Amino acid sequence: MAFFQEPPRLGNQFDDDPLLPSWIDRCLGPAAPEIAGELRALGDLAVECYAKQLADMPNEPELVQWDAWGQRVDRIEVSPLWREAQVLAARHGMVAAGYEPRLGAHARTHQFAIVHVLGPSLDVYSCPLAMTDGAARTLLASGDAALIDRYVPLLTTRDPARMWTSGQWMTERTGGSDVSQSETVARRDGDTWRLYGTKWFTSATTSQMALTLARPEGNSEGSRGLALFLVELRDERGRLRNISVNRLKDKLGTRKVPTAELTLDGAPATLIGAPGDGVRAITPMLSVTRTWNAVSAVSGMRRALALARDYARRRRAFGALLVEKPLHADTLAGLEAEYAGAFCLAFRSAELIGALERGAAEGREVDERLSRTLIPLAKLTTGKQAVAVASEAIEACGGAGYVEDTGLPRLLADAQVLPIWEGTTNVLSLDTLRALGKGGAIEALGAELERAVGGVRDASLARPVEAARGALRRAAAWFAEALPQPDRLEAGARRFALTLGRSLELALLAGHAQWCVDQGRADAPWMTAAARRLALEGVDRIGDASLEDTRRLA
Numbered sequence: 001m002a003f004f005q006e007p008p009r010l011g012n013q014f015d016d017d018p019l020l021p022s023w024i025d026r027c028l029g030p031a032a033p034e035i036a037g038e039l040r041a042l043g044d045l046a047v048e049c050y051a052k053q054l055a056d057m058p059n060e061p062e063l064v065q066w067d068a069w070g071q072r073v074d075r076i077e078v079s080p081l082w083r084e085a086q087v088l089a090a091r092h093g094m095v096a097a098g099y100e101p102r103l104g105a106h107a108r109t110h111q112f113a114i115v116h117v118l119g120p121s122l123d124v125y126s127c128p129l130a131m132t133d134g135a136a137r138t139l140l141a142s143g144d145a146a147l148i149d150r151y152v153p154l155l156t157t158r159d160p161a162r163m164w165t166s167g168q169w170m171t172e173r174t175g176g177s178d179v180s181q182s183e184t185v186a187r188r189d190g191d192t193w194r195l196y197g198t199k200w201f202t203s204a205t206t207s208q209m210a211l212t213l214a215r216p217e218g219n220s221e222g223s224r225g226l227a228l229f230l231v232e233l234r235d236e237r238g239r240l241r242n243i244s245v246n247r248l249k250d251k252l253g254t255r256k257v258p259t260a261e262l263t264l265d266g267a268p269a270t271l272i273g274a275p276g277d278g279v280r281a282i283t284p285m286l287s288v289t290r291t292w293n294a295v296s297a298v299s300g301m302r303r304a305l306a307l308a309r310d311y312a313r314r315r316r317a318f319g320a321l322l323v324e325k326p327l328h329a330d331t332l333a334g335l336e337a338e339y340a341g342a343f344c345l346a347f348r349s350a351e352l353i354g355a356l357e358r359g360a361a362e363g364r365e366v367d368e369r370l371s372r373t374l375i376p377l378a379k380l381t382t383g384k385q386a387v388a389v390a391s392e393a394i395e396a397c398g399g400a401g402y403v404e405d406t407g408l409p410r411l412l413a414d415a416q417v418l419p420i421w422e423g424t425t426n427v428l429s430l431d432t433l434r435a436l437g438k439g440g441a442i443e444a445l446g447a448e449l450e451r452a453v454g455g456v457r458d459a460s461l462a463r464p465v466e467a468a469r470g471a472l473r474r475a476a477a478w479f480a481e482a483l484p485q486p487d488r489l490e491a492g493a494r495r496f497a498l499t500l501g502r503s504l505e506l507a508l509l510a511g512h513a514q515w516c517v518d519q520g521r522a523d524a525p526w527m528t529a530a531a532r533r534l535a536l537e538g539v540d541r542i543g544d545a546s547l548e549d550t551r552r553l554a
């Protein structure tokens with residue numbers, strides 16, 4: 001009989017995750033068994049949705065600009081799985097769980113665990129959800145009671161019929177990283193404002209609302225002259241309010257996400273906060289969306305590895321299953337270690353957001369020095385890892401990994417956006433320098449690393465702990481030395497930031513492995529092996545390239 005290769009399959013996406021069950025046990029204490037049960041059910045749902053995702057592959061969003069009678073309608077039709085994702089996301093609390101009081105400071109861990117398990121099966125529906133979550137957080141931080149009462153319940157409900165999503169429109173043709181040249185103008189119109197301009201990347205154009213930046217007439221040039229506005233996209237009859245959709249972007253990946261170019265021609269808008277300082281007002285959005293980015297990076301890695309692992313148990317070459325080949329097993333092991341480190345850093349970001357929010361809700365003074373540095377580091381480090389892991393995972397499936405209708409190439413194409421949006425690797429590396437320049441932040445990172453490894457006693461974890469400590473020490477020394485040399489500091493910023501991110505990953509992983517050992521858990525040997533392997537993969541990227549060489553090469 002002719003040979004046909006069996007495709008890779010997914011098992012329960014909670015039980016098969018080597019990290020999530022122990023992380024939930026460790027963080028959620030007495031609530032862990034109940035939450036694990038919920039996540040296990042979602043782990044089955046993720047498998048069901050994965051099958052739908054494969055079947056739904058040919059469907060992509062469509063822009064319908066005109067109706068049959070010649071009226072401009074600019075309606076975006078999304079894919080069937082995206083319509084279902086809207087309902088599932090609300091029902092399973094992919095945003096709401098982060099705002100529910102019952103788990104206190106652990107609400108964010110709960111929420112992001114849901115996102116981690118279900119997200120990879122929902123065709124990047126995580127994109128509008130991240131911005132929705134960020135918008136809710138930004139409105140809460142604005143302190144504007146009228147806006148909070150009207151919009152936050154809609155953004156954070158579990159009722160699919162009531163739930164709103166929100167976009168975030170920052171990027172214009174002039175730039176996304178550097179918004180200082182933004183051309184959108186805000187004009188007063190009685191009690192309200194009207195916006196005029198072009199938004200170049202808007203990923204949630206099917207949303208009911210968006211937060212956006214615009215320059216009130218008469219304000220100064222540069223980013224300080226920008227203000228933050230809330231736009232309700234449609235009127236009661238569902239028609240766009242002085243907004244036209246010029247076209248949808250034809251993108252490498254995230255193809256189910258309808259990313260549009262918009263013209264605002266007098267779109268009514270509500271000012272949030274003061275009519276300047278909009279960049280500062282939108283900052284709460286960024287720590288939330290960057291944490292979503294980091295969690296989406298690790299959940300994308302998990303999905304890629306789940307498929308590559310399974311494939312290695314089904315595919316034979318040179319007389320044995322791939323998993324029995326020492327080099328293939330070694331390749332997969334290195335990827336698992338990257339995943340394990342990335343997981344710990346992303347979920348530590350989630351914990352930090354939860355703790356900050358809890359502190360603010362209780363009116364306590366909260367030290368934000370750690371989260372201000374750790375969250376961008378998590379975003380930039382995991383974004384790069386996600387691309388590298390997805391690339392290796394599709395190679396691990398051989399030629400099939402490159403063939404579109406296996407669904408495998410999407411893993412790489414979708415991962416590639418993670419280092420770009422919400423701040424590119426370089427832009428976040430420079431942000432890290434700025435945050436560390438403010439003082440106290442490098443000490444906060446050092447304290448975080450020591451907190452993570454403080455209790456590590458297992459002899460097999462001594463080298464990972466030393467590798468993490470050593471890398472952070474060298475990074476801090478390099479920073480102090482390079483500080484008076486701006487060109488050297490900027491040129492080395494990415495190596496510096498990745499060293500900080502990777503050494504934190506290793507420290508958090510070693511600390512978690514020790515906890516698993518202490519609990520006598522069956523997964524402890526996996527965890528200690530992952531820490532040892534991540535140390536072997538290397539966490540220290542510090543080094544100076546000659547500036548002259550760089551000039552020659554670039």
Ligand SMILES: Cc1cc2nc3c(=O)[nH]c(=O)nc-3n(C[C@H](O)[C@H](O)[C@H](O)COP(=O)(O)OP(=O)(O)OC[C@H]3O[C@@H](n4cnc5c(N)ncnc54)[C@H](O)[C@@H]3O)c2cc1C
Pocket residue numbers: 167168169170171174175176177178201202203204251254259417420421422423424425426427430
């Ligand atoms: C699929 C997709 C969806 C998107 N959706 C949205 C959305 O919904 N809303 C929204 O507002 N935006 C959205 N964006 C836009 C995205 O956020 C921006 O493209 C991103 O922030 C980068 O900005 P840019 O395109 O201006 O790149 P640039 O800033 O021009 O960057 C180009 C390169 O230069 C590097 N660079 C820039 N400045 C420096 C520096 N000072 N030093 C060293 N290197 C530097 C960058 O790292 C990058 O490698 C989306 C983008 C994509 C791809």
